[in-house]
Amino acid sequence: MFYYLIRRVLYAIPIALAVGFVCFMLVQIAPGDPINAIVPPDAPADVVEQVKRDYGLDQPLAVQFGIWLMKVVQGDLGRSLATGRPVWADLSTAIANTLTLAAFASLIGFSAGVVLGGLAGTFRGSVIDRLAVSTAVAGVSVPHYWLGMVLVVIFSVQLNLLPAMGAGPGGSADWAWDWEHFQHLILPAVTLSVIPMGIVTRTVRGIVAEIMNQEFVVALRAKGLTGWGVFQHVVKNAAPNVLAVMGLQLGYLMGGSILVETVFSWPGTGLLLNSAIFQRDLPVLQGTILVLAMFFVALNLIVDLLQTALDPRIKRF
Amino acid sequence: MLRRLLLAACAALLPATLPGGANAQGTIRIGMTAADIPLTHGQPDQGFEGNRFTGIPLYDSLTAWDLSSADRPSTLIPGLAERWESDPADRTRWIFHLRRGVTFHDGSPFNADAVVWNVRKVLDRDAPHYDARQVGLTASRMPTLRRAEKIDDYTVALFTSEPDSLLPINLTNLFMASPAHWERLRAQHPTAEATWNAFAANPSGTGPFRLVRLVPRERAEMVRNESYWGTRARAERIVLLPIPDANARTAALLSNQVDWIEAPAPDALPQIRSRGFVITHNVQPHVWPWQPCFVGDSPLRDVRVRRALNLAIDREQIRALLGGLMVPAVGTVQPGHPWWGNPSFQIRTDLAEARRLLAEAGYGPQRPLNLRVQISASGSGQMQPLPMNELIQQQLRQVGVHVEFDVVEWNTLFTNWRNGCQHPSARGAHAINVSFAAMDPFFAMVRFWDSKMAAPVSNNWGMFSDPRFDALVAAARNAFDPAERDAALARLHAAGVDEALFIWIAHDVAPRAMSRRIQGYVQPQSWFVDLRLPYIQ
Numbered sequence: 001m002f003y004y005l006i007r008r009v010l011y012a013i014p015i016a017l018a019v020g021f022v023c024f025m026l027v028q029i030a031p032g033d034p035i036n037a038i039v040p041p042d043a044p045a046d047v048v049e050q051v052k053r054d055y056g057l058d059q060p061l062a063v064q065f066g067i068w069l070m071k072v073v074q075g076d077l078g079r080s081l082a083t084g085r086p087v088w089a090d091l092s093t094a095i096a097n098t099l100t101l102a103a104f105a106s107l108i109g110f111s112a113g114v115v116l117g118g119l120a121g122t123f124r125g126s127v128i129d130r131l132a133v134s135t136a137v138a139g140v141s142v143p144h145y146w147l148g149m150v151l152v153v154i155f156s157v158q159l160n161l162l163p164a165m166g167a168g169p170g171g172s173a174d175w176a177w178d179w180e181h182f183q184h185l186i187l188p189a190v191t192l193s194v195i196p197m198g199i200v201t202r203t204v205r206g207i208v209a210e211i212m213n214q215e216f217v218v219a220l221r222a223k224g225l226t227g228w229g230v231f232q233h234v235v236k237n238a239a240p241n242v243l244a245v246m247g248l249q250l251g252y253l254m255g256g257s258i259l260v261e262t263v264f265s266w267p268g269t270g271l272l273l274n275s276a277i278f279q280r281d282l283p284v285l286q287g288t289i290l291v292l293a294m295f296f297v298a299l300n301l302i303v304d305l306l307q308t309a310l311d312p313r314i315k316r317f
Numbered sequence: 318m319l320r321r322l323l324l325a326a327c328a329a330l331l332p333a334t335l336p337g338g339a340n341a342q343g344t345i346r347i348g349m350t351a352a353d354i355p356l357t358h359g360q361p362d363q364g365f366e367g368n369r370f371t372g373i374p375l376y377d378s379l380t381a382w383d384l385s386s387a388d389r390p391s392t393l394i395p396g397l398a399e400r401w402e403s404d405p406a407d408r409t410r411w412i413f414h415l416r417r418g419v420t421f422h423d424g425s426p427f428n429a430d431a432v433v434w435n436v437r438k439v440l441d442r443d444a445p446h447y448d449a450r451q452v453g454l455t456a457s458r459m460p461t462l463r464r465a466e467k468i469d470d471y472t473v474a475l476f477t478s479e480p481d482s483l484l485p486i487n488l489t490n491l492f493m494a495s496p497a498h499w500e501r502l503r504a505q506h507p508t509a510e511a512t513w514n515a516f517a518a519n520p521s522g523t524g525p526f527r528l529v530r531l532v533p534r535e536r537a538e539m540v541r542n543e544s545y546w547g548t549r550a551r552a553e554r555i556v557l558l559p560i561p562d563a564n565a566r567t568a569a570l571l572s573n574q575v576d577w578i579e580a581p582a583p584d585a586l587p588q589i590r591s592r593g594f595v596i597t598h599n600v601q602p603h604v605w606p607w608q609p610c611f612v613g614d615s616p617l618r619d620v621r622v623r624r625a626l627n628l629a630i631d632r633e634q635i636r637a638l639l640g641g642l643m644v645p646a647v648g649t650v651q652p653g654h655p656w657w658g659n660p661s662f663q664i665r666t667d668l669a670e671a672r673r674l675l676a677e678a679g680y681g682p683q684r685p686l687n688l689r690v691q692i693s694a695s696g697s698g699q700m701q702p703l704p705m706n707e708l709i710q711q712q713l714r715q716v717g718v719h720v721e722f723d724v725v726e727w728n729t730l731f732t733n734w735r736n737g738c739q740h741p742s743a744r745g746a747h748a749i750n751v752s753f754a755a756m757d758p759f760f761a762m763v764r765f766w767d768s769k770m771a772a773p774v775s776n777n778w779g780m781f782s783d784p785r786f787d788a789l790v791a792a793a794r795n796a797f798d799p800a801e802r803d804a805a806l807a808r809l810h811a812a813g814v815d816e817a818l819f820i821w822i823a824h825d826v827a828p829r830a831m832s833r834r835i836q837g838y839v840q841p842q843s844w845f846v847d848l849r850l851p852y853i854q
Contacts, residue, residue, distance in 0.1 A: 033728070033731075033732045035453075036728055036731055036732065038450065038453045038454075039453030039454070039457060040364065040453070040454065040457055040458075043453055043456075043457035045735070045773045045774050045775070046774075047452065047453060047456045047457045048453075048735070050452060050456075051449060051452055051453040054449030054452070055449065079510070082353070082362060083353065083356060083362075083533070084356075084450045084510065084513065084514055084517075085514055085533060086514075089533075090533060090534065093533070093534075094534075149564060149568075152564075152565075152568045152572075153568070156568055156571070156572035156574075157568050157571040157572055160572055160573070163572065163574055164565065164568035164569050164571075164572045164574055165558075165560060165565050165568065165569045165574060166535070166558065166569075166574065167535065170532075170536070171532040171535035171536045172532070172535060173532045173535070262561065262562050262565070263562060263564070263565055264565065265558075265559070265560050265561075265562070265565050265569075267534050267535050271352070271534070272534070274352065274561075275352035275353060275534075275561070278352070278728070279352075280728060
């Protein structure tokens with residue numbers, strides 16, 4: 001297991017390099033110019049050239065990438081072209097905000113998904129099953145941003161019950177787990193939770209239905225186990241696969257949703273990426289995508305390890 | 318019924334605490350269009366929205382805009398300089414007499430040393446506090462300023478690269494930051510860049526507000542500067558919130574999370590009004606034009622064609638499309654403006670005259686005029702470029718002009734704008750649709766009509782070159798009496814309209830929506846607002 005862990009960590013290095021390189025090149029080949037993050041469009045050519053020199057943007061691409069890479073290796077993600085602030089300062093705050101949102105959205109989505117999927121799988125073909133499947137399909141199909149806007153119109157604009165935007169009355173820097181702040185989390189988290197809810201519902205339904213048809217369940221019943229006893233065995237058998245799906249979904253949620261965070265002005269990684277894309281803020285884009293990719297790798301590793309712990313039949317070498 | 322059900326369900330689930338509860342009296346919460354708080358170190362980014370919200374409120378410049386009236390164009394007034402004059406013996410030397418008794422927020426005095434220090438921060442690469450980040454945001458708006466020299470504690474000389482009567486107007490963009498505060502911070506930080514970042518988090522200017530809290534990307538809070546040298550602000554506190562999405566801004570206003578939003582979602586205007594909020598607007602020194610290409614095989618080289626296009630556009634229809642939120646443009650500035658002049662060519666809708674001019678230029682049913690225009694699908698200041706351009710396309714079809722659009726991303730359009738119409742990035746376009754600010758004569762006219770400004774030097778994208786216009790620009794730059802300067806600029810503008818150097822279409826009116834509790838607000842004919850005036854009941 002130890003060697004497996006080391007190997008997986010080593011695998012992350014080429015992934016990080018590839019992510020950094022692809023991201024760097026994508027921004028370079030995209031139309032527009034990163035210099036627009038620093039100078040207004042009406043800046044005379046001599047000012048543009050001077051600023052390019054000051055920021056090293058007049059260097060060949062390979063040199064620019066090499067300089068960035070050397071800094072990253074030393075733990076420095078650079079400074080934002082647009083604001084001059086260290087990328088890590090903005091990124092760490094944004095990650096914390098996205099994690100808060102993702103954790104709450106996961107709680108809603110996974111809980112609802114497990115309950116709905118479990119019921120649907122147990123009572124396959126029934127009205128409960130059809131309702132659960134319909135809910136799951138709707139969750140996966142409804143566009144995030146549309147749902148977000150509808151929730152805002154109903155709960156913020158019409159009913160004036162929940163805030164429409166932001167991460168608390170004083171911003172995320174003052175975040176506390178009290179109602180004043182927590183209410184800011186509800187609408188974006190509900191919006192974000194519908195897709196994982198739908199996916200987890202369908203996954204759990206399929207797995208539970210399949211397990212329920214297996215012979216060992218018949219044997220359990222024949223031995224006199226009913227209800228709760230059978231349920232415990234089904235859960236234990238279903239858990240590894242469901243966990244793998246949840247891990248992937250959690251990874252997506254942690255990546256932040258550009259659309260949901262923009263609709264609710266939630267200051268997470270999605271909103272950070274959104275503004276960085278529009279400003280061609282290369283260091284912020286590269287740094288954010290690199291860290292998110294590493295998150296994803298780490299999350300998959302954790303899920304793998306958890307699966308092994310839950311089901312010793314799954315060996316990792 | 319549904320609403321009652323939802324209300325009952327939510328009331329049962331949620332405590333009665335409502336968002337946006339009572340704020341301290343005198344706090345105005347503003348939802349900006351920017352995605353981040355504009356830079357607070359003294360030279361804001363985010364275009365003129367930055368100057369509006371973290372430039373002018375926190376800092377002062379030597380000269381300023383009069384933002385006190387909604388009824389007349391905003392004009393130049395003294396700021397931290399009480400008066401100024403050009404040296405008759407050397408027209409590249411300006412003398413500025415500074416206001417006495419002004420202190421920065423940190424208590425240090427404002428004087429000639431502070432002016433020299435602030436000029437060096439963007440123009441002297443050898444200065445210890447030189448900041449490349451601020452160069453792009455400042456030097457481009459003061460193209461001829463070269464250096465500053467102290468004469469005495471309250472008199473300073475500024476030098477330009479060539480005689481330039483426009484310098485006092487340009488200087489509205491150079492905000493005065495506190496050298497003493499910066500030096501104190503420098504002792505605690507390893508580099509000048511880190512010091513400027515620390516300065517941005519804890520800035521010190523001379524403006525009517527002091528920054529007391531900054532959460533990057535989320536909020537900035539400013540309180541009234543009780544020791545301000547001029548008229549003090551009426552509001553006690555201003556909270557700035559970046560809300561880039563128009564629908565989110567509108568929802569924030571309608572749910573009382575903010576008291577004022579910039580650029581509400583156009584579709585929501587009736588709802589905003591019906592909920593008791595106020596929509597304010599006024600003509601802005603902003604131009605939404607088609608800028609012609611004057612070289613190569615461009616049909617727009619012919620003044621008759623340019624005039625015909627100006628006459629074939631029905632600007633009232635475009636205004637109706639925008640729900641009334643624009644002013645038809647008949648020049649770069651409006652009639653009545655000091656730089657209007659008296660052009661003989663009257664821009665109006667006159668299809669018969671447009672057809673006649675086109676026929677005279679050799680275009681008609683047998684030989685239709687085909688135009689290619691580079692536009693964007695969105696962008697700051699671009700209003701609603703797609704529907705507006707499509708309506709113009711339909712209107713021009715009535716006079717036999719067929720328009721094809723090359724739609725590019727906004728950032729790309731900006732980049733192309735610097736390249737000129739002969740550059741491959743123009744992709745054969747005969748005109749480009751980039752809106753611009755027209756507060757300053759350099760940005761309103763000179764950069765487009767002076768042959769020295771041809772791309773890539775500046776934004777003369779169309780490569781316009783005419784010795785008569787070069788002479789008019791030179792005359793304006795050499796007119797050092799303000800009245801003479803305005804007269805020279807009026808002659809330049811009138812000549813530009815007569816030659817139809819743009820296809821002028823619209824001026825934006827900067828719509829804002831705000832709570833009725835906001836009183837004293839004045840929306841000047843400017844990109845800026847005097848935040849000293851409004852307060853909240």
